[in-house]
Amino acid sequence: MSAGGVQGEATIRAIVEKGGKVIIFDINEERGQAIAKELAGSVFWPGATDVASEDSVLASIEKGVKGFGNISGVVNCGGIGMAQKIVFRNGEPQPLNIFEEVVRVNLIGTFNVCRLIAAHIIANIKASAEKEEDPGIIINVASIAYTEGQAGQSAYSASKGGVAGMTLPMARDLAGQIRVCTIAPGFFGTPMGNALKESILEKHMIHPYRMGKPSEFAHLACAIIENPMINGEIIRIDGAVRLGKL
Amino acid sequence: MSAGGVQGEATIRAIVEKGGKVIIFDINEERGQAIAKELAGSVFWPGATDVASEDSVLASIEKGVKGFGNISGVVNCGGIGMAQKIVFRNGEPQPLNIFEEVVRVNLIGTFNVCRLIAAHIIANIKASAEKEEDPGIIINVASIAYTEGQAGQSAYSASKGGVAGMTLPMARDLAGQIRVCTIAPGFFGTPMGNALKESILEKHMIHPYRMGKPSEFAHLACAIIENPMINGEIIRIDGAVRLGKL
Amino acid sequence: MSAGGVQGEATIRAIVEKGGKVIIFDINEERGQAIAKELAGSVFWPGATDVASEDSVLASIEKGVKGFGNISGVVNCGGIGMAQKIVFRNGEPQPLNIFEEVVRVNLIGTFNVCRLIAAHIIANIKASAEKEEDPGIIINVASIAYTEGQAGQSAYSASKGGVAGMTLPMARDLAGQIRVCTIAPGFFGTPMGNALKESILEKHMIHPYRMGKPSEFAHLACAIIENPMINGEIIRIDGAVRLGKL
Amino acid sequence: MSAGGVQGEATIRAIVEKGGKVIIFDINEERGQAIAKELAGSVFWPGATDVASEDSVLASIEKGVKGFGNISGVVNCGGIGMAQKIVFRNGEPQPLNIFEEVVRVNLIGTFNVCRLIAAHIIANIKASAEKEEDPGIIINVASIAYTEGQAGQSAYSASKGGVAGMTLPMARDLAGQIRVCTIAPGFFGTPMGNALKESILEKHMIHPYRMGKPSEFAHLACAIIENPMINGEIIRIDGAVRLGKL
Numbered sequence: 008m009s010a011g012g013v014q015g016e017a018t019i020r021a022i023v024e025k026g027g028k029v030i031i032f033d034i035n036e037e038r039g040q041a042i043a044k045e046l047a048g049s050v051f052w053p054g055a056t057d058v059a060s061e062d063s064v065l066a067s068i069e070k071g072v073k074g075f076g077n078i079s080g081v082v083n084c085g086g087i088g089m090a091q092k093i094v095f096r097n098g099e100p101q102p103l104n105i106f107e108e109v110v111r112v113n114l115i116g117t118f119n120v121c122r123l124i125a126a127h128i129i130a131n132i133k134a135s136a137e138k139e140e141d142p143g144i145i146i147n148v149a150s151i152a153y154t155e156g157q158a159g160q161s162a163y164s165a166s167k168g169g170v171a172g173m174t175l176p177m178a179r180d181l182a183g184q185i186r187v188c189t190i191a192p193g194f195f196g197t198p199m200g201n202a203l204k205e206s207i208l209e210k211h212m213i214h215p216y217r218m219g220k221p222s223e224f225a226h227l228a229c230a231i232i233e234n235p236m237i238n239g240e241i242i243r244i245d246g247a248v249r250l251g252k253l
Numbered sequence: 254m255s256a257g258g259v260q261g262e263a264t265i266r267a268i269v270e271k272g273g274k275v276i277i278f279d280i281n282e283e284r285g286q287a288i289a290k291e292l293a294g295s296v297f298w299p300g301a302t303d304v305a306s307e308d309s310v311l312a313s314i315e316k317g318v319k320g321f322g323n324i325s326g327v328v329n330c331g332g333i334g335m336a337q338k339i340v341f342r343n344g345e346p347q348p349l350n351i352f353e354e355v356v357r358v359n360l361i362g363t364f365n366v367c368r369l370i371a372a373h374i375i376a377n378i379k380a381s382a383e384k385e386e387d388p389g390i391i392i393n394v395a396s397i398a399y400t401e402g403q404a405g406q407s408a409y410s411a412s413k414g415g416v417a418g419m420t421l422p423m424a425r426d427l428a429g430q431i432r433v434c435t436i437a438p439g440f441f442g443t444p445m446g447n448a449l450k451e452s453i454l455e456k457h458m459i460h461p462y463r464m465g466k467p468s469e470f471a472h473l474a475c476a477i478i479e480n481p482m483i484n485g486e487i488i489r490i491d492g493a494v495r496l497g498k499l
Numbered sequence: 500m501s502a503g504g505v506q507g508e509a510t511i512r513a514i515v516e517k518g519g520k521v522i523i524f525d526i527n528e529e530r531g532q533a534i535a536k537e538l539a540g541s542v543f544w545p546g547a548t549d550v551a552s553e554d555s556v557l558a559s560i561e562k563g564v565k566g567f568g569n570i571s572g573v574v575n576c577g578g579i580g581m582a583q584k585i586v587f588r589n590g591e592p593q594p595l596n597i598f599e600e601v602v603r604v605n606l607i608g609t610f611n612v613c614r615l616i617a618a619h620i621i622a623n624i625k626a627s628a629e630k631e632e633d634p635g636i637i638i639n640v641a642s643i644a645y646t647e648g649q650a651g652q653s654a655y656s657a658s659k660g661g662v663a664g665m666t667l668p669m670a671r672d673l674a675g676q677i678r679v680c681t682i683a684p685g686f687f688g689t690p691m692g693n694a695l696k697e698s699i700l701e702k703h704m705i706h707p708y709r710m711g712k713p714s715e716f717a718h719l720a721c722a723i724i725e726n727p728m729i730n731g732e733i734i735r736i737d738g739a740v741r742l743g744k745l
Numbered sequence: 746m747s748a749g750g751v752q753g754e755a756t757i758r759a760i761v762e763k764g765g766k767v768i769i770f771d772i773n774e775e776r777g778q779a780i781a782k783e784l785a786g787s788v789f790w791p792g793a794t795d796v797a798s799e800d801s802v803l804a805s806i807e808k809g810v811k812g813f814g815n816i817s818g819v820v821n822c823g824g825i826g827m828a829q830k831i832v833f834r835n836g837e838p839q840p841l842n843i844f845e846e847v848v849r850v851n852l853i854g855t856f857n858v859c860r861l862i863a864a865h866i867i868a869n870i871k872a873s874a875e876k877e878e879d880p881g882i883i884i885n886v887a888s889i890a891y892t893e894g895q896a897g898q899s900a901y902s903a904s905k906g907g908v909a910g911m912t913l914p915m916a917r918d919l920a921g922q923i924r925v926c927t928i929a930p931g932f933f934g935t936p937m938g939n940a941l942k943e944s945i946l947e948k949h950m951i952h953p954y955r956m957g958k959p960s961e962f963a964h965l966a967c968a969i970i971e972n973p974m975i976n977g978e979i980i981r982i983d984g985a986v987r988l989g990k991l
């Protein structure tokens with residue numbers, strides 16, 4: 008199961024290629040439906056989901072389970088960006104609701120999906136007769152801005168720092184049942200990534216000298232899913248970029 | 254200017270000892286008033302402040318400035334703890350409002366104070382005739398749980414990971430005007446710290462073999478305030494503790 | 500191409516399974532020869548190699564290239580461990596030669612192989628007609644002790660901290676030609692890992708509740724080799740272990 | 746006691762100002778003697794010391810103790826820089842002896858001083874009647890290049906990554922007796938720092954918009970010496986610089 012977006016889409020395709028089944032949790036009706044249609048039988052669209060809403064996620068889990076059976080993992084790709092200085096040029100402080108909204112979707116939304124899916128997976132583990140060694144997996148998505156946020160990224164870095172920070176305690180809480188990892192992408196060729204100015208890429212990219220491909224993100228997600236020893240870790244995938252001064 | 258608590262109180266005392274003046278931002282009426290009374294002339298109590306509320310912080314800044322004049326820095330000590338597994342023993346997921354409340358006070362509250370104080374300081378810088386080299390300072394308080402959160406600390410670690418994550422982008426946003434640093438304490442002898450079981454301390458403490466003293470937190474805060482080259486950094490003060498398995 | 504050991508052996512097998520060819524660089528004659536015999540045609544044994552010696556590595560590269568053709572990557576698994584307090588119980592300081600030997604093999608040896616292989620790969624890139632996007636790869640092996648070294652691990656942590664520290668500058672030096680990553684394993688079931696007391700594992704392991712398998716190390720190494728966007732990164736594979744107090 | 750250099754000199758002056766006494770360990774005869782002459786009574790010059798040599802450091806400790814009495818701490822400022830790509834433009838690999846020399850002075854030299862001073866301090870603790878809470882202190886000096894080394898800094902980053910990596914295990918080894926911390930400076934106005942091109946500073950500096958002053962390094966060193974709760978920590982002092990792409 009995988010929440011949407013361009014990187015989400017690539018992950019869905021990669022999982023389906025390996026024989027997996029995916030339920031999409033995304034607020035964007037159009038894209039989700041299109042993928043589910045194309046990959047019918049392997050991908051399920053439960054209707055638009057707001058990751059930050061208990062009711063919405065619970066409803067989608069229920070529909071998904073009815074459609075496809077029990078869920079054994081999640082890749083939390085949903086997220087929003089926002090670039091605003093903490094104090095504007097005119098001297099006004101950044102309105103609090105910008106910060107609150109980024110934190111609501113990226114951090115609270117991620118945690119909300121984690122706790123509901125985790126409870127679902129654990130219920131299945133308890134119900135199942137045989138004990139698997141590696142029953143469940145949660146992969147959250149931060150950003151390299153979690154530790155090197157640029158000017159204008161206080162809100163985004165706060166939300167992603169939060170995602171990074173809760174990786175280990177969630178892995179500890181869920182030990183024996185669900186692994187928890189976080190991927191921290193650099194610049195990727197997605198709507199979010201493409202909005203970046205060419206000049207900024209030139210300033211930062213090392214090798215490869217291009218933005219990341221969603222398929223590369225998906226490759227890493229699969230490598231984590233397949234490897235039972237990777238747990239509690241935050242992995243950068245960024246082509247050796249470090250976010251220096253703008 | 255310094256927001257409350259035991260570590261806050263020690264910081265207030267340390268700043269006052271060095272000749273500074275402090276305005277308290279804390280939701281706890283009793284403690285704040287008591288300190289302000291004891292150290293009258295150096296410490297101002299603007300009434301109870303909720304760090305996460307725009308109105309409340311704005312009102313306290315206004316009263317504080319009327320009472321004591323312009324503010325040049327803040328030590329954001331306000332915070333709450335909370336230990337709850339992401340999925341309870343009975344299989345229920347952690348209610349979302351626990352997570353939301355910890356994030357609201359520790360992360361959104363910290364950012365709220367930062368943005369309002371920053372706008373205030375910048376307004377003063379623009380208004381002032383002479384240009385100081387190091388006009389303002391923000392010190393936020395995370396916890397070593399920002400990176401090594403224990404079982405039960407998802408919410409707390411998320412909030413503190415957020416505080417850590419926004420340190421650098423805030424420092425970048427405020428370059429030329431305000432430095433931004435974060436202190437990450439280990440176990441400290443405060444109401445929050447004392448709640449820890451002796452056995453846990455034995456399990457973790459290295460050297461010194463005791464909890465930290467609020468005066469040591471305050472010493473570090475002053476060392477950061479006084480040193481114009483320390484900026485954008487997260488500093489642990491924990492007696493070499495690393496939070497291993499519980 | 501891959502330097503030896505148990506984790507090295509698993510990596511060799513994984514690479515060979517994917518159709519790759521491997522030249523072994525290891526000081527241990529017996530083990531290297533045995534694998535090369537078993538997997539003849541895919542694995543080449545150039546004779547014993549001391550990673551820290553220029554002559555030895557150069558000779559093995561030369562023999563390897565004659566036997567198997569040009570080399571396009573290296574997994575630097577060679578390493579030694581050593582646990583000694585910095586000051587012994589009897590008050591004597593740790594002899595300097597212990598520290599020097601660990602640093603010589605783990606840090607200087609790793610760098611020595613990197614620089615010689617890098618020069619070899621770059622020479623081939625220059626000589627070749629067509630330009631590949633991702634021509635070469637270096638994977639070094641640190642340890643989670645690089646950042647959380649236990650009592651007795653000053654020398655080992657120093658050597659592994661050095662390996663971790665040079666990851667990014669090497670990736671920057673070699674941009675456009677060779678990616679450089681580092682794997683930081685936790686407790687693995689190898690001669691080095693098995694020497695660990697059961698009690699210590701109980702103290703640290705979270706999930707999975709066992710030591711890592713060399714095949715899991717190998718899986719991660721392959722995931723890095725295959726993913727052109729992972730560069731300059733240090734990846735822990737440790738089952739969420741954090742090395743707390745002993 | 747403090748090993749030399751510009752940052753060392755500032756630290757010496759700061760310690761002497763606070764009433765402390767210092768023995769200089771530096772290979773540079775001229776500078777050491779000059780300071781010792783100027784600050785006679787507070788600063789002792791035992792003759793040139795090579796930090797990487799057992800005999801040399803032992804001899805200087807002995808002379809220092811004879812001159813000034815027992816030593817209770819060290820600030821390990823000695824170090825060398827070196828910028829060389831891992832493979833030169835002409836295709837030649839970097840000669841191994843460059844790497845070896847940087848590692849010898851910065852890493853092995855630092856460890857050598859640590860172990861000999863630690864043994865000396867511990868001997869005094871055992872001999873002394875009363876038990877102090879915080880008997881000894883070691884401060885080593887890394888660089889922000891320990892984690893964000895630039896192109897050309899493999900050797901330097903390896904040596905400084907090693908210094909960073911051994912901080913915690915040394916603190917654990919010496920628990921109850923000696924605290925161990927590391928300072929990681931950014932660009933400082935010293936012979937080493939001044940060699941940096943103005944253009945590079947413009948590219949990196951945030952706030953303050955200048956190189957660090959040795960007195961600021963010294964201020965941080967004193968803050969660590971005075972604060973018994975800071976242990977096992979690596980502290981950056983860099984004006985919020987992050988070393989992005991050159």
Ligand SMILES: NC(=O)c1ccc[n+]([C@@H]2O[C@H](COP(=O)([O-])OP(=O)(O)OC[C@H]3O[C@@H](n4cnc5c(N)ncnc54)[C@H](O)[C@@H]3O)[C@@H](O)[C@H]2O)c1
Nearest residue numbers: 011012013014033034035057058085086150194195197200
């Ligand atoms: N693209 C990059 O360069 C980059 C870099 C670093 C991190 N990331 C992170 O990677 C993740 C995926 O981003 P992407 O690049 O695929 O961008 P994207 O915009 O294509 O995907 C984000 C997806 O999140 C969905 N979404 C937004 N709000 C939602 C909500 N409340 N509930 C449910 N779904 C919601 C959107 O509909 C969208 O499909 C994000 O978390 C992003 O922060 C991206």
Ligand SMILES: NC(=O)c1ccc[n+]([C@@H]2O[C@H](COP(=O)([O-])OP(=O)(O)OC[C@H]3O[C@@H](n4cnc5c(N)ncnc54)[C@H](O)[C@@H]3O)[C@@H](O)[C@H]2O)c1
Nearest residue numbers: 257258259260279280281303304331332396440441443446
């Ligand atoms: N004590 C420890 O061991 C420890 C360890 C790591 C981090 N910390 C952090 O240090 C900081 C200070 O904690 P402390 O140990 O002094 O604990 P404390 O409980 O004494 O102080 C916290 C203060 O925050 C105030 N507060 C709570 N909610 C508020 C709100 N909404 N608005 C304004 N004020 C509010 C409380 O009234 C209290 O005075 C906290 O951020 C805490 O998370 C403490």
Ligand SMILES: NC(=O)c1ccc[n+]([C@@H]2O[C@H](COP(=O)([O-])OP(=O)(O)OC[C@H]3O[C@@H](n4cnc5c(N)ncnc54)[C@H](O)[C@@H]3O)[C@@H](O)[C@H]2O)c1
Nearest residue numbers: 503504505506525526527549550577578642686687689692
């Ligand atoms: N096993 C663990 O738990 C663990 C944990 C963290 C890191 N590591 C690291 O993983 C790497 C592989 O270790 P392993 O677990 O496979 O142990 P291992 O002892 O099986 O392998 C180490 C190999 O290095 C070789 N070697 C030693 N000195 C050499 C030299 N001078 N030149 C060439 N080869 C030399 C040995 O012959 C041996 O084959 C090492 O770098 C080790 O530090 C292992």
Ligand SMILES: NC(=O)c1ccc[n+]([C@@H]2O[C@H](COP(=O)([O-])OP(=O)(O)OC[C@H]3O[C@@H](n4cnc5c(N)ncnc54)[C@H](O)[C@@H]3O)[C@@H](O)[C@H]2O)c1
Nearest residue numbers: 749750751752771772773795796823824888932933935938
């Ligand atoms: N200046 C900067 O910008 C900067 C930045 C990051 C880190 N550092 C580190 O700070 C420390 C102090 O450097 P500095 O800026 O004062 O430079 P510096 O060159 O003034 O000081 C270095 C000192 O080390 C001494 N030294 C060199 N080799 C020695 C040996 N074998 N034995 C004994 N002494 C030896 C030199 O004589 C010199 O006095 C160094 O470790 C350096 O790596 C400096």
